[in-house]
Amino acid sequence: MALYSEKVMDHFRNPRNVGVIENADGVGEVGNPVCGDIMKIYLKIDNDVVTDVKFETFGCGSAIASSSMATELIKGKPVSEVLQLTNKAVVEALDGLPAHKLHCSVLAEEAIKKALKDYYDKNGIEYDRSLFPDCDGCEHCCGQ
Amino acid sequence: MIYADNASTTKMSITAINAMLPYFDNIYGNPSSLYAFGQEAKEALEDCRARVAACLNCEPREITFTSGGSEADNQAIISAARFGAKKGKKHIISTAFEHHAVLHTLKALEKEGFEITLLDVHTTGLVTPEQVRDAIRDDTCLVTIMFANNEIGTVEPIKEIAEVCREKKVVFHTDAVQAVGHVKVDVQEQNIDMLSISAHKFHGPKGVGVLYAKKGIPLTSVINGGAQERGKRAGTENIAGIAGMTAALEEACKNIDENAAKTIPLRDRLIAGLDKIPYGELNGTLEKRLPGNVNFCFEGIEGESLLLLLDDKGVCASSGSACTSGSLDPSHVLLAIGRPHEVAHGSLRLTINEEFTEKDIDYIIEAVTDVVTYLRNMSPFWRDLVNGARPHVFAK
Numbered sequence: 001m002a003l004y005s006e007k008v009m010d011h012f013r014n015p016r017n018v019g020v021i022e023n024a025d026g027v028g029e030v031g032n033p034v035c036g037d038i039m040k041i042y043l044k045i046d047n048d049v050v051t052d053v054k055f056e057t058f059g060c061g062s063a064i065a066s067s068s069m070a071t072e073l074i075k076g077k078p079v080s081e082v083l084q085l086t087n088k089a090v091v092e093a094l095d096g097l098p099a100h101k102l103h104c105s106v107l108a109e110e111a112i113k114k115a116l117k118d119y120y121d122k123n124g125i126e127y128d129r130s131l132f133p134d135c136d137g138c139e140h141c142c143g144q
Numbered sequence: 145m146i147y148a149d150n151a152s153t154t155k156m157s158i159t160a161i162n163a164m165l166p167y168f169d170n171i172y173g174n175p176s177s178l179y180a181f182g183q184e185a186k187e188a189l190e191d192c193r194a195r196v197a198a199c200l201n202c203e204p205r206e207i208t209f210t211s212g213g214s215e216a217d218n219q220a221i222i223s224a225a226r227f228g229a230k231k232g233k234k235h236i237i238s239t240a241f242e243h244h245a246v247l248h249t250l251k252a253l254e255k256e257g258f259e260i261t262l263l264d265v266h267t268t269g270l271v272t273p274e275q276v277r278d279a280i281r282d283d284t285c286l287v288t289i290m291f292a293n294n295e296i297g298t299v300e301p302i303k304e305i306a307e308v309c310r311e312k313k314v315v316f317h318t319d320a321v322q323a324v325g326h327v328k329v330d331v332q333e334q335n336i337d338m339l340s341i342s343a344h345k346f347h348g349p350k351g352v353g354v355l356y357a358k359k360g361i362p363l364t365s366v367i368n369g370g371a372q373e374r375g376k377r378a379g380t381e382n383i384a385g386i387a388g389m390t391a392a393l394e395e396a397c398k399n400i401d402e403n404a405a406k407t408i409p410l411r412d413r414l415i416a417g418l419d420k421i422p423y424g425e426l427n428g429t430l431e432k433r434l435p436g437n438v439n440f441c442f443e444g445i446e447g448e449s450l451l452l453l454l455d456d457k458g459v460c461a462s463s464g465s466a467c468t469s470g471s472l473d474p475s476h477v478l479l480a481i482g483r484p485h486e487v488a489h490g491s492l493r494l495t496i497n498e499e500f501t502e503k504d505i506d507y508i509i510e511a512v513t514d515v516v517t518y519l520r521n522m523s524p525f526w527r528d529l530v531n532g533a534r535p536h537v538f539a540k
Binding site: 012013034060061101 | 444445446447448449452453456465466467472474484485486489522523524525526527534
Protein backbone atom coordinates (compact mmCIF):
# COMPACT_ATOMS: atom_id res chain seq x y z
CA MET A 1 0.00 0.00 0.00
CA ALA A 2 1.23 3.47 -0.82
CA LEU A 3 2.16 5.90 1.93
CA TYR A 4 -0.53 8.39 0.85
CA SER A 5 -4.07 8.22 -0.58
CA GLU A 6 -4.61 9.04 -4.25
CA LYS A 7 -6.25 12.30 -3.18
CA VAL A 8 -3.16 13.34 -1.23
CA MET A 9 -0.89 12.46 -4.16
CA ASP A 10 -3.13 14.36 -6.57
CA HIS A 11 -3.02 17.52 -4.43
CA PHE A 12 0.72 17.05 -3.88
CA ARG A 13 1.49 16.57 -7.60
CA ASN A 14 -0.97 19.21 -8.81
CA PRO A 15 -1.35 21.63 -5.94
CA ARG A 16 -4.23 24.10 -6.31
CA ASN A 17 -3.84 27.81 -5.54
CA VAL A 18 -0.05 27.95 -5.23
CA GLY A 19 1.34 31.46 -5.17
CA VAL A 20 1.14 34.86 -3.58
CA ILE A 21 -1.60 37.52 -3.45
CA GLU A 22 -0.07 40.99 -3.58
CA ASN A 23 -1.77 43.33 -1.08
CA ALA A 24 -3.66 40.42 0.48
CA ASP A 25 -6.34 41.26 3.03
CA GLY A 26 -4.96 38.67 5.43
CA VAL A 27 -1.69 36.72 5.60
CA GLY A 28 -0.92 33.88 8.01
CA GLU A 29 2.35 31.96 8.38
CA VAL A 30 2.90 29.02 10.76
CA GLY A 31 5.69 26.52 11.38
CA ASN A 32 9.42 27.12 11.14
CA PRO A 33 12.39 25.89 9.13
CA VAL A 34 13.92 24.00 12.06
CA CYS A 35 10.84 21.75 12.19
CA GLY A 36 10.90 21.25 8.45
CA ASP A 37 7.54 22.81 7.58
CA ILE A 38 6.25 26.33 7.00
CA MET A 39 2.85 27.23 5.56
CA LYS A 40 1.86 30.68 4.40
CA ILE A 41 -1.72 31.53 3.43
CA TYR A 42 -2.83 34.68 1.58
CA LEU A 43 -6.53 35.71 1.62
CA LYS A 44 -8.48 38.15 -0.53
CA ILE A 45 -11.71 39.05 1.25
CA ASP A 46 -14.60 41.02 -0.27
CA ASN A 47 -17.85 41.61 1.62
CA ASP A 48 -16.98 38.96 4.18
CA VAL A 49 -16.35 36.33 1.50
CA VAL A 50 -12.96 34.73 0.72
CA THR A 51 -12.86 35.57 -2.98
CA ASP A 52 -9.29 34.36 -3.51
CA VAL A 53 -6.72 32.34 -1.61
CA LYS A 54 -3.12 31.35 -2.35
CA PHE A 55 -0.54 29.37 -0.43
CA GLU A 56 3.19 28.74 -0.24
CA THR A 57 4.50 25.70 1.62
CA PHE A 58 7.90 24.39 2.60
CA GLY A 59 7.40 20.83 3.76
CA CYS A 60 6.68 17.21 3.01
CA GLY A 61 4.13 15.77 0.59
CA SER A 62 1.28 15.83 3.08
CA ALA A 63 2.06 19.43 4.08
CA ILE A 64 1.77 20.55 0.45
CA ALA A 65 -1.38 18.45 -0.10
CA SER A 66 -2.98 19.72 3.13
CA SER A 67 -2.35 23.34 2.13
CA SER A 68 -3.78 22.75 -1.32
CA MET A 69 -6.90 21.01 -0.02
CA ALA A 70 -7.46 23.60 2.69
CA THR A 71 -7.40 26.42 0.13
CA GLU A 72 -9.91 24.54 -2.00
CA LEU A 73 -12.21 24.09 1.00
CA ILE A 74 -12.33 27.80 1.84
CA LYS A 75 -12.29 29.43 -1.59
CA GLY A 76 -15.53 31.35 -2.22
CA LYS A 77 -16.80 30.69 1.31
CA PRO A 78 -18.07 33.37 3.72
CA VAL A 79 -15.62 34.19 6.51
CA SER A 80 -18.07 32.81 9.09
CA GLU A 81 -17.82 29.40 7.41
CA VAL A 82 -14.05 29.56 6.96
CA LEU A 83 -13.78 30.10 10.72
CA GLN A 84 -15.38 26.69 11.22
CA LEU A 85 -12.72 24.85 9.17
CA THR A 86 -11.05 22.10 11.18
CA ASN A 87 -7.99 20.01 10.46
CA LYS A 88 -10.34 17.01 10.57
CA ALA A 89 -12.24 18.36 7.56
CA VAL A 90 -8.95 18.70 5.66
CA VAL A 91 -7.97 15.12 6.54
CA GLU A 92 -11.38 13.76 5.50
CA ALA A 93 -11.28 15.65 2.21
CA LEU A 94 -7.87 14.09 1.53
CA ASP A 95 -9.23 10.57 2.24
CA GLY A 96 -7.03 10.39 5.34
CA LEU A 97 -3.43 11.03 6.33
CA PRO A 98 -0.98 8.67 8.09
CA ALA A 99 -1.09 9.23 11.88
CA HIS A 100 2.38 10.81 12.03
CA LYS A 101 1.33 13.30 9.32
CA LEU A 102 -1.83 14.63 10.99
CA HIS A 103 0.08 17.68 12.24
CA CYS A 104 0.28 18.87 8.61
CA SER A 105 -3.51 19.30 8.56
CA VAL A 106 -3.32 21.15 11.89
CA LEU A 107 -0.79 23.54 10.37
CA ALA A 108 -3.17 24.20 7.47
CA GLU A 109 -6.04 25.02 9.86
CA GLU A 110 -3.78 27.27 11.94
CA ALA A 111 -2.35 29.09 8.92
CA ILE A 112 -5.86 29.94 7.69
CA LYS A 113 -6.97 31.11 11.16
CA LYS A 114 -3.86 33.20 11.48
CA ALA A 115 -4.60 34.83 8.11
CA LEU A 116 -8.16 35.58 9.24
CA LYS A 117 -6.88 37.06 12.49
CA ASP A 118 -4.53 39.24 10.44
CA TYR A 119 -7.51 40.40 8.37
CA TYR A 120 -9.49 41.29 11.52
CA ASP A 121 -6.54 43.07 13.10
CA LYS A 122 -5.77 45.07 9.96
CA ASN A 123 -9.37 46.20 9.64
CA GLY A 124 -10.06 46.80 13.32
CA ILE A 125 -12.84 44.20 13.35
CA GLU A 126 -13.87 42.83 16.75
CA TYR A 127 -13.60 39.02 17.10
CA ASP A 128 -13.74 36.20 19.60
CA ARG A 129 -10.10 35.71 20.59
CA SER A 130 -10.75 32.21 21.90
CA LEU A 131 -11.28 31.05 18.30
CA PHE A 132 -7.63 31.76 17.50
CA PRO A 133 -5.08 29.61 19.23
CA ASP A 134 -1.72 31.25 19.71
CA CYS A 135 0.48 29.47 17.17
CA ASP A 136 3.72 31.18 17.98
CA GLY A 137 4.89 28.35 20.21
CA CYS A 138 4.22 25.81 17.46
CA GLU A 139 3.65 22.96 19.87
CA HIS A 140 3.51 20.32 17.10
CA CYS A 141 7.08 20.88 16.20
CA CYS A 142 10.33 19.32 17.18
CA GLY A 143 12.35 20.58 20.10
CA GLN A 144 14.59 23.39 18.98
CA MET B 145 13.35 3.34 -13.33
CA ILE B 146 16.76 4.44 -12.09
CA TYR B 147 17.51 2.77 -8.78
CA ALA B 148 19.90 5.14 -7.01
CA ASP B 149 19.49 3.78 -3.49
CA ASN B 150 22.13 1.06 -3.41
CA ALA B 151 23.23 1.95 0.13
CA SER B 152 19.73 0.94 1.19
CA THR B 153 19.85 -2.41 -0.57
CA THR B 154 21.08 -3.89 -3.84
CA LYS B 155 19.79 -6.12 -6.60
CA MET B 156 21.06 -9.67 -6.20
CA SER B 157 23.71 -10.81 -8.67
CA ILE B 158 22.90 -13.78 -10.91
CA THR B 159 25.93 -15.58 -9.46
CA ALA B 160 24.51 -15.19 -5.95
CA ILE B 161 21.03 -16.34 -6.99
CA ASN B 162 22.43 -19.43 -8.71
CA ALA B 163 24.60 -20.23 -5.70
CA MET B 164 21.48 -20.28 -3.49
CA LEU B 165 19.20 -22.47 -5.62
CA PRO B 166 20.58 -25.95 -4.77
CA TYR B 167 19.88 -25.36 -1.07
CA PHE B 168 16.14 -24.91 -1.53
CA ASP B 169 15.41 -28.32 -3.00
CA ASN B 170 18.39 -30.64 -3.61
CA ILE B 171 20.52 -30.02 -0.54
CA TYR B 172 17.85 -29.00 1.97
CA GLY B 173 19.12 -31.10 4.88
CA ASN B 174 19.81 -29.71 8.33
CA PRO B 175 23.57 -29.32 8.92
CA SER B 176 23.06 -30.54 12.50
CA SER B 177 21.71 -33.92 11.33
CA LEU B 178 23.92 -36.96 11.61
CA TYR B 179 23.02 -38.69 8.32
CA ALA B 180 24.95 -38.02 5.13
CA PHE B 181 22.18 -35.86 3.64
CA GLY B 182 22.51 -33.42 6.54
CA GLN B 183 26.29 -33.61 6.51
CA GLU B 184 26.24 -32.53 2.86
CA ALA B 185 24.68 -29.26 3.99
CA LYS B 186 27.21 -29.04 6.81
CA GLU B 187 30.03 -29.35 4.30
CA ALA B 188 28.54 -26.59 2.20
CA LEU B 189 28.28 -24.40 5.29
CA GLU B 190 31.92 -24.95 6.23
CA ASP B 191 33.01 -24.40 2.63
CA CYS B 192 31.26 -21.01 2.71
CA ARG B 193 32.88 -20.16 6.03
CA ALA B 194 36.34 -20.84 4.58
CA ARG B 195 35.61 -18.77 1.47
CA VAL B 196 34.25 -15.80 3.47
CA ALA B 197 37.32 -16.04 5.72
CA ALA B 198 39.57 -15.95 2.65
CA CYS B 199 37.86 -12.77 1.41
CA LEU B 200 38.48 -11.06 4.77
CA ASN B 201 41.92 -12.66 5.33
CA CYS B 202 41.05 -14.41 8.60
CA GLU B 203 40.57 -17.97 9.83
CA PRO B 204 37.29 -19.82 9.17
CA ARG B 205 36.65 -20.30 12.90
CA GLU B 206 36.71 -16.53 13.33
CA ILE B 207 33.56 -16.28 11.18
CA THR B 208 30.05 -16.45 12.72
CA PHE B 209 27.05 -16.30 10.42
CA THR B 210 24.24 -14.02 11.57
CA SER B 211 20.91 -12.72 10.30
CA GLY B 212 22.58 -9.54 9.04
CA GLY B 213 24.52 -6.44 9.96
CA SER B 214 22.33 -5.35 12.86
CA GLU B 215 22.66 -8.67 14.64
CA ALA B 216 26.41 -8.74 14.03
CA ASP B 217 26.76 -5.21 15.46
CA ASN B 218 24.65 -6.13 18.50
CA GLN B 219 26.61 -9.30 19.19
CA ALA B 220 30.03 -7.70 18.67
CA ILE B 221 29.35 -4.82 21.02
CA ILE B 222 27.62 -6.89 23.69
CA SER B 223 30.40 -9.50 23.58
CA ALA B 224 33.19 -6.93 23.93
CA ALA B 225 31.27 -5.16 26.71
CA ARG B 226 30.76 -8.39 28.71
CA PHE B 227 34.40 -9.35 28.15
CA GLY B 228 35.50 -5.93 29.40
CA ALA B 229 33.13 -5.86 32.36
CA LYS B 230 34.69 -9.10 33.69
CA LYS B 231 37.93 -7.15 34.03
CA GLY B 232 36.18 -4.12 35.48
CA LYS B 233 36.38 -2.17 32.21
CA LYS B 234 33.14 -0.43 31.36
CA HIS B 235 34.06 2.42 29.04
CA ILE B 236 33.26 2.31 25.30
CA ILE B 237 34.34 4.73 22.57
CA SER B 238 32.34 5.26 19.38
CA THR B 239 31.28 8.11 17.10
CA ALA B 240 28.20 10.31 16.96
CA PHE B 241 27.22 9.14 13.46
CA GLU B 242 27.18 5.36 13.78
CA HIS B 243 24.29 3.28 12.47
CA HIS B 244 21.42 2.86 14.97
CA ALA B 245 22.32 -0.84 15.32
CA VAL B 246 25.44 0.42 17.11
CA LEU B 247 24.08 3.56 18.79
CA HIS B 248 20.99 1.87 20.25
CA THR B 249 23.06 -1.07 21.53
CA LEU B 250 25.40 1.42 23.22
CA LYS B 251 22.38 3.23 24.68
CA ALA B 252 21.18 -0.04 26.23
CA LEU B 253 24.64 -0.68 27.71
CA GLU B 254 24.71 2.85 29.10
CA LYS B 255 21.56 2.00 31.08
CA GLU B 256 23.45 -0.99 32.50
CA GLY B 257 26.20 1.28 33.79
CA PHE B 258 28.63 1.45 30.89
CA GLU B 259 30.09 4.84 30.07
CA ILE B 260 29.97 5.83 26.41
CA THR B 261 32.16 8.45 24.69
CA LEU B 262 30.97 9.51 21.23
CA LEU B 263 33.72 11.15 19.19
CA ASP B 264 33.10 14.20 17.01
CA VAL B 265 33.20 13.45 13.28
CA HIS B 266 33.81 17.08 12.21
CA THR B 267 32.28 18.72 9.14
CA THR B 268 34.24 16.28 6.97
CA GLY B 269 32.57 13.20 8.44
CA LEU B 270 35.96 11.85 9.53
CA VAL B 271 37.34 10.87 12.90
CA THR B 272 41.11 10.81 13.49
CA PRO B 273 43.36 8.20 15.18
CA GLU B 274 44.54 10.98 17.54
CA GLN B 275 40.99 11.49 18.79
CA VAL B 276 40.78 7.79 19.56
CA ARG B 277 44.16 7.83 21.31
CA ASP B 278 43.09 10.78 23.46
CA ALA B 279 39.78 9.16 24.38
CA ILE B 280 41.15 5.75 25.43
CA ARG B 281 41.26 5.29 29.21
CA ASP B 282 42.48 2.51 31.47
CA ASP B 283 38.92 1.23 31.72
CA THR B 284 38.14 1.34 27.98
CA CYS B 285 37.01 -2.10 26.81
CA LEU B 286 35.91 -1.35 23.25
CA VAL B 287 36.32 1.12 20.40
CA THR B 288 33.60 0.72 17.76
CA ILE B 289 33.86 2.95 14.69
CA MET B 290 32.17 2.36 11.36
CA PHE B 291 34.32 1.63 8.31
CA ALA B 292 32.20 3.82 6.05
CA ASN B 293 29.16 5.90 6.86
CA ASN B 294 25.84 4.70 5.46
CA GLU B 295 24.45 8.16 4.73
CA ILE B 296 27.35 10.32 3.63
CA GLY B 297 29.74 7.56 2.54
CA THR B 298 32.86 8.86 4.27
CA VAL B 299 35.54 6.19 4.75
CA GLU B 300 37.30 6.34 8.12
CA PRO B 301 41.07 5.78 8.65
CA ILE B 302 40.32 2.33 10.05
CA LYS B 303 43.81 0.86 9.81
CA GLU B 304 45.35 3.75 11.76
CA ILE B 305 42.54 3.80 14.36
CA ALA B 306 42.80 0.04 14.83
CA GLU B 307 46.57 0.36 15.21
CA VAL B 308 46.06 2.74 18.15
CA CYS B 309 43.62 0.26 19.72
CA ARG B 310 46.00 -2.66 19.22
CA GLU B 311 48.80 -0.67 20.87
CA LYS B 312 46.54 0.26 23.80
CA LYS B 313 45.21 -3.33 24.01
CA VAL B 314 41.60 -2.26 23.49
CA VAL B 315 39.24 -4.39 21.38
CA PHE B 316 38.41 -2.67 18.07
CA HIS B 317 35.13 -3.35 16.24
CA THR B 318 34.04 -1.85 12.95
CA ASP B 319 30.59 -1.83 11.38
CA ALA B 320 31.77 -2.52 7.83
CA VAL B 321 28.29 -3.02 6.35
CA GLN B 322 28.72 -0.24 3.77
CA ALA B 323 32.38 -0.94 3.09
CA VAL B 324 32.75 -4.66 2.42
CA GLY B 325 32.64 -5.40 -1.30
CA HIS B 326 33.13 -1.70 -2.13
CA VAL B 327 36.50 -0.80 -0.58
CA LYS B 328 39.36 -3.12 0.44
CA VAL B 329 38.88 -4.81 3.78
CA ASP B 330 41.62 -7.03 5.20
CA VAL B 331 41.27 -7.70 8.91
CA GLN B 332 44.91 -8.70 9.42
CA GLU B 333 46.45 -5.88 7.43
CA GLN B 334 44.05 -3.38 9.03
CA ASN B 335 44.40 -4.66 12.65
CA ILE B 336 40.66 -5.27 13.01
CA ASP B 337 39.48 -7.39 15.97
CA MET B 338 35.74 -7.53 15.17
CA LEU B 339 33.79 -6.64 12.04
CA SER B 340 30.15 -6.72 10.90
CA ILE B 341 28.91 -7.48 7.38
CA SER B 342 25.51 -7.54 5.68
CA ALA B 343 25.08 -9.52 2.45
CA HIS B 344 22.40 -7.42 0.75
CA LYS B 345 24.70 -4.40 0.51
CA PHE B 346 26.90 -6.15 -2.07
CA HIS B 347 24.35 -7.92 -4.29
CA GLY B 348 23.77 -10.80 -1.87
CA PRO B 349 20.47 -11.83 -0.24
CA LYS B 350 18.73 -10.03 2.63
CA GLY B 351 18.60 -11.60 6.08
CA VAL B 352 22.17 -12.86 6.28
CA GLY B 353 25.42 -11.41 7.53
CA VAL B 354 28.72 -12.13 9.23
CA LEU B 355 30.39 -11.32 12.49
CA TYR B 356 34.15 -11.69 12.36
CA ALA B 357 35.75 -11.97 15.80
CA LYS B 358 39.48 -12.52 16.19
CA LYS B 359 40.31 -15.66 18.11
CA GLY B 360 40.64 -14.95 21.81
CA ILE B 361 37.64 -12.63 21.92
CA PRO B 362 34.84 -14.62 23.54
CA LEU B 363 31.43 -14.13 21.95
CA THR B 364 28.28 -13.75 24.01
CA SER B 365 25.28 -15.42 22.44
CA VAL B 366 22.44 -12.99 21.74
CA ILE B 367 20.17 -15.64 20.17
CA ASN B 368 19.95 -18.48 22.67
CA GLY B 369 19.04 -22.07 21.82
CA GLY B 370 20.85 -24.83 19.95
CA ALA B 371 24.58 -25.31 19.56
CA GLN B 372 24.90 -23.96 16.01
CA GLU B 373 27.86 -21.72 15.17
CA ARG B 374 29.92 -23.29 17.99
CA GLY B 375 27.21 -22.38 20.48
CA LYS B 376 27.49 -18.67 19.79
CA ARG B 377 24.49 -18.23 17.53
CA ALA B 378 21.51 -20.55 17.89
CA GLY B 379 19.11 -21.35 15.08
CA THR B 380 19.23 -23.66 12.05
CA GLU B 381 21.67 -22.15 9.61
CA ASN B 382 20.35 -20.15 6.65
CA ILE B 383 22.39 -22.23 4.20
CA ALA B 384 20.87 -20.80 1.02
CA GLY B 385 21.43 -17.26 2.29
CA ILE B 386 24.97 -18.04 3.39
CA ALA B 387 25.77 -19.62 0.00
CA GLY B 388 24.34 -16.58 -1.81
CA MET B 389 26.29 -14.20 0.41
CA THR B 390 29.53 -16.11 -0.10
CA ALA B 391 29.18 -16.04 -3.89
CA ALA B 392 28.27 -12.33 -3.86
CA LEU B 393 31.19 -11.50 -1.57
CA GLU B 394 33.72 -13.33 -3.73
CA GLU B 395 32.39 -11.63 -6.83
CA ALA B 396 32.40 -8.16 -5.24
CA CYS B 397 35.90 -8.56 -3.81
CA LYS B 398 37.28 -9.91 -7.09
CA ASN B 399 35.90 -6.92 -9.04
CA ILE B 400 36.46 -4.27 -6.39
CA ASP B 401 39.08 -2.22 -8.30
CA GLU B 402 37.34 -2.55 -11.63
CA ASN B 403 33.97 -1.53 -10.15
CA ALA B 404 35.47 1.43 -8.29
CA ALA B 405 37.24 2.59 -11.45
CA LYS B 406 33.88 2.61 -13.27
CA THR B 407 31.82 4.09 -10.43
CA ILE B 408 34.04 6.91 -9.15
CA PRO B 409 33.98 8.99 -12.38
CA LEU B 410 30.19 8.60 -12.50
CA ARG B 411 29.90 9.66 -8.86
CA ASP B 412 32.08 12.70 -9.51
CA ARG B 413 30.04 13.62 -12.60
CA LEU B 414 26.88 13.48 -10.45
CA ILE B 415 28.48 15.58 -7.71
CA ALA B 416 29.69 18.17 -10.24
CA GLY B 417 26.21 18.35 -11.78
CA LEU B 418 24.37 18.75 -8.49
CA ASP B 419 26.93 21.26 -7.28
CA LYS B 420 25.63 23.64 -9.96
CA ILE B 421 22.33 23.96 -8.07
CA PRO B 422 22.66 27.17 -6.03
CA TYR B 423 22.66 27.01 -2.24
CA GLY B 424 23.34 23.30 -2.04
CA GLU B 425 26.41 21.53 -0.68
CA LEU B 426 27.93 18.04 -0.66
CA ASN B 427 27.74 16.34 2.74
CA GLY B 428 31.00 14.76 3.90
CA THR B 429 34.44 14.98 2.36
CA LEU B 430 34.92 14.16 -1.33
CA GLU B 431 38.41 12.77 -0.79
CA LYS B 432 37.66 9.81 1.51
CA ARG B 433 34.37 8.57 0.13
CA LEU B 434 32.70 5.36 -1.01
CA PRO B 435 32.78 5.02 -4.81
CA GLY B 436 28.98 5.18 -5.15
CA ASN B 437 27.88 7.72 -2.53
CA VAL B 438 26.51 11.20 -3.25
CA ASN B 439 24.77 13.18 -0.52
CA PHE B 440 23.67 16.82 -0.77
CA CYS B 441 21.76 19.33 1.32
CA PHE B 442 19.66 21.95 -0.50
CA GLU B 443 18.37 25.08 1.19
CA GLY B 444 14.67 25.95 1.20
CA ILE B 445 13.17 22.54 0.46
CA GLU B 446 12.13 19.44 2.37
CA GLY B 447 13.43 15.96 1.56
CA GLU B 448 10.26 13.91 1.48
CA SER B 449 8.57 16.02 -1.18
CA LEU B 450 11.84 15.90 -3.13
CA LEU B 451 11.85 12.08 -3.00
CA LEU B 452 8.18 11.77 -4.00
CA LEU B 453 8.66 13.98 -7.06
CA LEU B 454 11.88 12.17 -8.01
CA ASP B 455 9.93 8.92 -7.73
CA ASP B 456 7.42 10.37 -10.23
CA LYS B 457 10.38 10.92 -12.56
CA GLY B 458 11.53 7.34 -12.03
CA VAL B 459 14.45 8.03 -9.69
CA CYS B 460 14.65 6.07 -6.40
CA ALA B 461 16.62 7.98 -3.76
CA SER B 462 16.60 8.63 -0.02
CA SER B 463 16.77 11.55 2.39
CA GLY B 464 17.65 12.32 5.98
CA SER B 465 14.70 14.66 6.55
CA ALA B 466 12.57 14.21 9.66
CA CYS B 467 9.58 13.22 7.53
CA THR B 468 11.51 10.34 6.00
CA SER B 469 13.24 9.28 9.21
CA GLY B 470 9.90 8.86 10.98
CA SER B 471 10.97 11.09 13.84
CA LEU B 472 10.75 14.80 14.57
CA ASP B 473 14.45 15.37 14.05
CA PRO B 474 16.38 15.04 10.82
CA SER B 475 19.21 12.52 10.38
CA HIS B 476 21.64 12.25 13.32
CA VAL B 477 24.44 11.85 10.77
CA LEU B 478 23.79 15.24 9.17
CA LEU B 479 23.46 16.88 12.59
CA ALA B 480 26.74 15.19 13.64
CA ILE B 481 28.62 16.84 10.75
CA GLY B 482 27.21 20.19 11.84
CA ARG B 483 24.36 20.70 9.39
CA PRO B 484 21.65 22.86 10.98
CA HIS B 485 18.15 21.35 11.18
CA GLU B 486 16.74 23.54 8.42
CA VAL B 487 19.16 22.27 5.76
CA ALA B 488 19.31 18.72 7.10
CA HIS B 489 15.57 18.51 6.26
CA GLY B 490 16.53 19.21 2.64
CA SER B 491 18.99 16.35 2.16
CA LEU B 492 19.23 13.88 -0.70
CA ARG B 493 21.25 10.65 -0.85
CA LEU B 494 21.92 9.02 -4.21
CA THR B 495 23.91 5.77 -4.13
CA ILE B 496 24.98 4.44 -7.50
CA ASN B 497 27.05 1.51 -8.77
CA GLU B 498 29.16 0.37 -11.70
CA GLU B 499 26.11 -0.40 -13.83
CA PHE B 500 25.12 3.26 -14.18
CA THR B 501 25.75 5.10 -17.44
CA GLU B 502 26.61 8.75 -18.03
CA LYS B 503 23.12 9.08 -19.49
CA ASP B 504 21.60 7.88 -16.19
CA ILE B 505 23.72 10.38 -14.28
CA ASP B 506 22.74 13.26 -16.56
CA TYR B 507 19.09 12.30 -16.25
CA ILE B 508 19.35 12.34 -12.44
CA ILE B 509 21.07 15.74 -12.48
CA GLU B 510 18.30 17.19 -14.64
CA ALA B 511 15.53 15.60 -12.55
CA VAL B 512 16.97 16.81 -9.23
CA THR B 513 17.60 20.32 -10.60
CA ASP B 514 14.00 20.55 -11.89
CA VAL B 515 12.42 19.25 -8.69
CA VAL B 516 14.52 21.46 -6.40
CA THR B 517 13.62 24.52 -8.50
CA TYR B 518 9.93 23.59 -8.54
CA LEU B 519 9.77 23.05 -4.76
CA ARG B 520 11.71 26.24 -4.05
CA ASN B 521 9.21 28.20 -6.14
CA MET B 522 6.42 27.25 -3.72
CA SER B 523 8.51 27.50 -0.56
CA PRO B 524 8.00 30.52 1.72
CA PHE B 525 11.28 29.54 3.39
CA TRP B 526 13.12 29.87 0.05
CA ARG B 527 11.39 33.22 -0.60
CA ASP B 528 12.70 34.46 2.78
CA LEU B 529 16.22 33.29 1.91
CA VAL B 530 16.12 34.98 -1.49
CA ASN B 531 14.85 38.31 -0.21
CA GLY B 532 17.17 38.30 2.77
CA ALA B 533 14.53 37.86 5.50
CA ARG B 534 16.45 34.78 6.69
CA PRO B 535 20.21 34.16 6.38
CA HIS B 536 21.57 31.59 3.93
CA VAL B 537 23.44 28.66 5.45
CA PHE B 538 25.63 28.05 2.40
CA ALA B 539 27.86 30.65 0.73
CA LYS B 540 26.62 29.89 -2.78
